[in-house]
Amino acid sequence: MSYLSKTARTPYTCCVESGYQVLAAMTSCRAWSHFLELQRNQWLTRQELEVLRWLRLKQLLDTTYETIPFYRNLWKSSNVDPRKFDALHNMLDLPVVDKQLLSRAQQEDGFGLSAQKGYDVAHTSGTTGIRFQIPFTFDTFQKKYANHLRQMYACGWRLGVASATLHYSGHSQFRGKYTGRADDREPFMNMREAALAVAHRRRVLVPYHSQETGDDEQIRSWYDTLAARRPYMFETLDFNLPILKDFIERHSLPRLHIPKTFVLGTYSRSLRSELQRFFATEMFNRYSPHEIEGVAFSCNVHRGMHMATDCYHTEFLDRRNQPVSAGEIGEIVVTDMENYLMPLIRYRVGDVGHYYEEPCTCGRGMPLMGDLDGRTRDCFQTAAGLRVAPSQVAAILQDEPGVVVFQAVQGDNLNVAVDIVYCSNAAIEDTNTRIRHRFEKLLGPEIPLRLDPVRSIRLEQNGKCCFVKR
Numbered sequence: 404m405s406y407l408s409k410t411a412r413t414p415y416t417c418c419v420e421s422g423y424q425v426l427a428a429m430t431s432c433r434a435w436s437h438f439l440e441l442q443r444n445q446w447l448t449r450q451e452l453e454v455l456r457w458l459r460l461k462q463l464l465d466t467t468y469e470t471i472p473f474y475r476n477l478w479k480s481s482n483v484d485p486r487k488f489d490a491l492h493n494m495l496d497l498p499v500v501d502k503q504l505l506s507r508a509q510q511e512d513g514f515g516l517s518a519q520k521g522y523d524v525a526h527t528s529g530t531t532g533i534r535f536q537i538p539f540t541f542d543t544f545q546k547k548y549a550n551h552l553r554q555m556y557a558c559g560w561r562l563g564v565a566s567a568t569l570h571y572s573g574h575s576q577f578r579g580k581y582t583g584r585a586d587d588r589e590p591f592m593n594m595r596e597a598a599l600a601v602a603h604r605r606r607v608l609v610p611y612h613s614q615e616t617g618d619d620e621q622i623r624s625w626y627d628t629l630a631a632r633r634p635y636m637f638e639t640l641d642f643n644l645p646i647l648k649d650f651i652e653r654h655s656l657p658r659l660h661i662p663k664t665f666v667l668g669t670y671s672r673s674l675r676s677e678l679q680r681f682f683a684t685e686m687f688n689r690y691s692p693h694e695i696e697g698v699a700f701s702c703n704v705h706r707g708m709h710m711a712t713d714c715y716h717t718e719f720l721d722r723r724n725q726p727v728s729a730g731e732i733g734e735i736v737v738t739d740m741e742n743y744l745m746p747l748i749r750y751r752v753g754d755v756g757h758y759y760e761e762p763c764t765c766g767r768g769m770p771l772m773g774d775l776d777g778r779t780r781d782c783f784q785t786a787a788g789l790r791v792a793p794s795q796v797a798a799i800l801q802d803e804p805g806v807v808v809f810q811a812v813q814g815d816n817l818n819v820a821v822d823i824v825y826c827s828n829a830a831i832e833d834t835n836t837r838i839r840h841r842f843e844k845l846l847g848p849e850i851p852l853r854l855d856p857v858r859s860i861r862l863e864q865n866g867k868c869c870f871v872k873r
């Protein structure tokens with residue numbers, strides 16, 4: 404049985420894949436061997452994967468206890484010794500760490516990095532407020548890249564096949580060009596860029612880099628590039644695609660046909676099918692925060708995303724750090740089983756999500772999580788104090804065909820204000836009536852709601868458009 408997907412390939416694919424194979428055999432660029440191992444892992448049974456995860460976790464915990472003063476002290480002060488663990492549920496005894504705690508530990512050299520050499524750093528994107536650095540050895544970087552490849556191969560794309568990306572202006576691939584942040588960079592940047600240009604044949608589109616959406620010239624450049632380049636795979640953020648669709652409709656331009664699209668973000672079911680139809684594309688998702696590449700990825704069954712339990716242990720917790728049940732929304736806490744230089748053990752990413760119990764019909768043994776439900780700090784609150792996930796709020800507006808983009812903001816007084824960019828032919832009054840009705844159902848009639856028509860949406864400092872904000 405071949406573990407490589409057979410969909411898209413060019414003669415160039417064989418050259419690049421063989422080249423990667425030679426590199427893996429003869430140099431320290433071992434990404435291809437890691438990748439083949441990951442490809443095999445995804446088809447292991449659930450039981451086999453559980454055994455593998457436990458072995459890797461155990462090894463990580465034992466080594467970390469010996470080598471990383473920060474964790475050793477943290478665990479000692481919580482009276483827990485992971486060297487005595489003998490089952491996965493013991494993980495619940497370990498304290499959860501967050502960006503704040505890790506940044507402080509880093510400043511105090513709690514990971515002993517001052518004595519390490521030969522590593523490079525990745526920054527978190529800063530979306531959740533705090534931006535910090537994660538160091539990678541070259542070998543870990545190769546493993547993360549292998550993870551990236553596995554996500555991409557799951558959609559049918561292969562090396563050597565044309566691709567395009569449209570990210571946000573604060574992405575470190577732009578080296579601070581739009582943000583002015585001089586320290587913006589990726590680990591092993593030159594090698595990374597060479598691989599993406601030559602092996603991924605990846606074209607990078609110019610992202611929005613003003614303070615708001617609405618610049619048609621910008622969108623025209625996306626359209627022209629995609630129309631001329633015709634990538635097999637297009638990777639983008641959730642807000643770009645509805646904007647591009649609206650632009651094509653307003654200018655009556657010929658439709659684009661993009662076979663596969665990776666959307667980093669979450670759409671309601673109806674918006675997703677509408678965009679798939681419009682761009683004649685099959686839409687994929689992946690959960691891949693900057694510091695932990697490849698936590699989960701979708702397959703062609705499209706019922707959520709497979710959690711990469713061979714590399715990450717992912718948990719969904721309530722406010723008391725106890726596991727939530729399947730289908731319930733919880734805070735995502737990840738343990739990275741690959742990075743030994745600065746281990747992330749029960750690391751609260753700052754996102755909320757949910758998981759499914761049932762296996763996927765594709766045959767992969769890896770369990771499923773749903774598409775992301777948003778950032779923890781952007782969860783809305785009902786008058787009774789219940790937490791409402793950003794994805795639930797966003798779905799109300801995404802289900803409306805008359806809405807292009809929007810931003811729903813809940814203030815400290817719980818009042819909600821929604822800025823809405825409508826399509827030119829939208830029946831605004833009817834649309835608003837439906838939106839009001841659904842908001843009332845979701846948050847309760849006590850919460851005041853204001854709907855404001857606008858021409859553009861203000862972007863975050865890092866260039867992302869945040870649909871739902873607290």
Ligand SMILES: [Zn+2]
Pocket residue numbers: 702703704705709763764765766767
């Ligand atoms: Zn599947």
